[in-house]
Amino acid sequence: MARYLLRRLLSLAASLVAASLVIFAVIEVVPGDPAAYMLGMNAAPDTVAALRESLGLNVSLPARYANWLGGMLVGDFGISYTYKVPxxxxxxxxxxxxxxxxxxxxxxxxxxxxxxxxxxxxxxxxxxxxxxxxxxxxxxxxxxxxxxxxxxxxxxxxxxxxxxxxxxxxxxxxxxxxxxxxxxxxxxxxxxxxxxxxxxxxxxxxxxxxxxxxxxxxxxxxxxxxxxxxxxxxxxxxxxxxxxxxxxxxxxxxxxxxxxxxxxxxxxxxxxxxxxxxxxxxxxxxxxxxxxxxxxxxxxxxxxxxxxxxxxxx
Incomplete structure (x- = not known):
């Protein structure tokens, strides 16, 4: 029974990692820039760039995925773009x-x-x-x-x-x-x-x-x-x-x-x-x-x- 539980737990962990990769990839391929969407079409480019930096959108996709996954492991899911709260x-x-x-x-x-x-x-x-x-x-x-x-x-x-x-x-x-x-x-x-x-x-x-x-x-x-x-x-x-x-x-x-x-x-x-x-x-x-x-x-x-x-x- 213990071996069965261990196998199930390993399968659960592997499923979570695979699901996180799929979710991150699907969300990231959505067209549009969240920072530009939040500020509106008439926002100045430097303002959009500053917001992207504050939101962590200017780093590479692997780094963003690693930051997101690492934060979830410690209970930190990031800050909401809209509500400005965790x-x-x-x-x-x-x-x-x-x-x-x-x-x-x-x-x-x-x-x-x-x-x-x-x-x-x-x-x-x-x-x-x-x-x-x-x-x-x-x-x-x-x-x-x-x-x-x-x-x-x-x-x-x-x-x-x-x-x-x-x-x-x-x-x-x-x-x-x-x-x-x-x-x-x-x-x-x-x-x-x-x-x-x-x-x-x-x-x-x-x-x-x-x-x-x-x-x-x-x-x-x-x-x-x-x-x-x-x-x-x-x-x-x-x-x-x-x-x-x-x-x-x-x-x-x-x-x-x-x-x-x-x-x-x-x-x-x-x-x-x-x-x-x-x-x-x-x-x-x-x-x-x-x-x-x-x-x-x-x-x-x-x-x-x-x-x-x-x-x-x-």
Whole structure:
């Protein structure tokens, strides 16, 4: 098991280095000069040159990459061109919103998907199964930003239960949770539809195994065999989807955060791209890549916790 963990950690480090090279190369090939963009088209050349020097844009690309990568290793992501504050402070402030939003959406999607996935598998070929499959297909097909606007119309404008947008800060926890509820629901429902379908398929495949028939022959009811044996052994694909969903909810909430005017990490990326704040874009994308790779690593560890055979192989 220790050798398996060491191999996974080495693979994680190699993936991060490769991702940093790709991110830096893609960002640097974007046409235009950030200093000239910040100062405007009528800026004097010496003023642009001075700003480029202060931003560290006048050194070679390998030196800029080395400075950027070395700074990230010690937690220094540079200074934002636009906000004139450390990028680490910007990211920390936005993560205080995006992480709870992603976590709340993941909890909601799991709480919705598990019971309906179990119901569809237990009633395979009957009307509850058809109802669940039809509902999940609709949940996958409907764009989450369109569903978000429907939530705003219904629960914010018509019934006035939740705010239509904005974030009041964590000084008022209940108000903050109310502000994150509609965005979390808009993010959670499509993910719940995907998770429910995966869980149903995994459970149906597991229910056909010999050990399930043996458990039934020993006197277990269908519900007991489903929850005690089948569910645990069907969790491998479910854990994969959960890991992917958390990464998506953290990195892919740009549209939802803009619909609800939530000042999270996705909205920060959107603003940095429009303002050509390259250091912010590079750093935030790298942090998101690290989050995706870390979640994948933790998912692999969860595999070993769920399936003892993987620990033996490790």
């Amino acid at each position: 990028v680490a402070d910007l990211v920390a402030d936005r993560l205080l919103i995006s992480l709870p939003l992603a976590g709340l959406a993941l909890v909601l999607s799991t709480a919705i998907a598990l019971p309906i996935g179990l119901l569809a598998a237990a009633r395979r070929g009957r009307w509850p199964d058809y109802a669940v499959m039809g509902g999940t297909q609709l949940g996958i097909a409907v764009p989450n930003f369109w569903f978000a606007m429907l939530l705003v119309l219904a629960f914010a404008l018509h019934w006035r239960i939740f705010p239509a947008g904005g974030f009041p800060g964590w000084d008022a926890p209940l108000m903050a949770l109310r502000a994150l509820t509609l965005p979390a629901v808009a993010l959670a429902l499509p993910q719940a539809a995907i998770l429910a379908r995966v869980l149903r398929s995994a459970l149906i495949e597991t229910l056909g195994q010999d050990y399930i028939r043996t458990a039934r022959a020993k006197g277990l009811t269908g519900a007991q065999a489903l929850t005690r044996h089948a569910l645990r052994n069907a969790m491998i694909p479910v854990l994969t989807i959960l890991g992917m969903q958390f990464s998506f909810l953290l990195a892919g909430a740009i549209i939802i955060e803009n619909v609800f005017y939530i000042p999270g990490l996705g909205r920060l990326i959107f603003q940095a791209i429009t303002q050509r704040d390259l250091i912010v874009v590079e750093s935030v994308v790298m942090i998101l890549v690290f989050a995706v790779i870390l979640v994948t690593f933790l998912t692999d560890l969860a595999y070993a916790a769920v399936d003892p055979r993987l620990r033996t192989r490790g």
